[in-house]
Amino acid sequence: MIPEENKNLNTELDTATEINGSETVKLKKPLDYNGHVYTELHFNFNDLTGRDSMEVQQEMVQRKKGVVIVGALNNDYIVGIAAKACQEPIGIDAFMAMGLKDYNSITEITRNFLLK
16 A cells, blocks of 8 residues: 555656557656757657667767767667657757756656666
8 A cells, every 4th residue: 555645756757658669758848949849759769770779879989978888877878869769850969958857757768668
């Protein structure tokens, strides 16, 4: 039985819903990116390939972020994978501009996918 004081606690993942391997994240704070305001973002992790992973790693080397040892533990890699899975036309810079709670929710969802 859940104690009464814990029944109303929100977790970071309360804003995400999963449908057929796709994730929809309702943003707590709207994201204004390239003249478009996003209130939710859609991710499809099931369509990612090994090529996507290699591209994220190559982009990190080009940005001088180093070599990825364990992708699921590296936030630069996680954000790169999230950007690849995102169905909206946003880049990694959009994740840097979003509110911290939204950023944490999306990186947690992505990390959980990578660790499955």
